[in-house]
Amino acid sequence: MFAFLPTLGTSEMFILLVLGLLLFGRNLPDVGRQIGRTVAQLRRGLQDFKDQMERDADVRELKQTVSELKRAAQLPDLASPTRLLRDLTDEALSSPPPAPPPAQALELPPPPQNGATPTSSAERGPESGSAPAS
Numbered sequence: 001m002f003a004f005l006p007t008l009g010t011s012e013m014f015i016l017l018v019l020g021l022l023l024f025g026r027n028l029p030d031v032g033r034q035i036g037r038t039v040a041q042l043r044r045g046l047q048d049f050k051d052q053m054e055r056d057a058d059v060r061e062l063k064q065t066v067s068e069l070k071r072a073a074q075l076p077d078l079a080s081p082t083r084l085l086r087d088l089t090d091e092a093l094s095s096p097p098p099a100p101p102p103a104q105a106l107e108l109p110p111p112p113q114n115g116a117t118p119t120s121s122a123e124r125g126p127e128s129g130s131a132p133a134s
Contacts, residue, residue: 024031 020028020031
């Protein structure tokens with residue numbers, strides 16, 4: 001409750017109570033209530049101010065986003081779609097056609113030697129590189 005006065009002990013609190021009674025007398029409860037109301041109003045006002053600033057920032061950001069979207073969505077005049085289609089066709093016909101991709105040489109395997117068909121080493125068996133088993 002008294003987080004703003006962490007070193008306030010019992011004797012200090014008693015001195016503050018006596019000082020309050022001397023200054024305000026019988027009106028001390030009323031003064032306490034009034035101070036409480038004032039603090040609550042200040043807190044509410046500060047929170048309202050923070051909320052308003054956040055809303056203003058959100059509105060500003062939203063307006064900026066809308067203007068960016070409008071700028072990005074600017075389309076050519078669509079009042080005459082025939083003219084627009086004709087312009088696009090003329091532009092496509094006037095540009096040179098794309099060059100075909102360069103032909104690549106096909107890599108063919110070398111022809112088999114001595115008329116034999118190429119086989120894998122697994123198909124050749126043990127005679128192709130290892131001594132015969134006796």
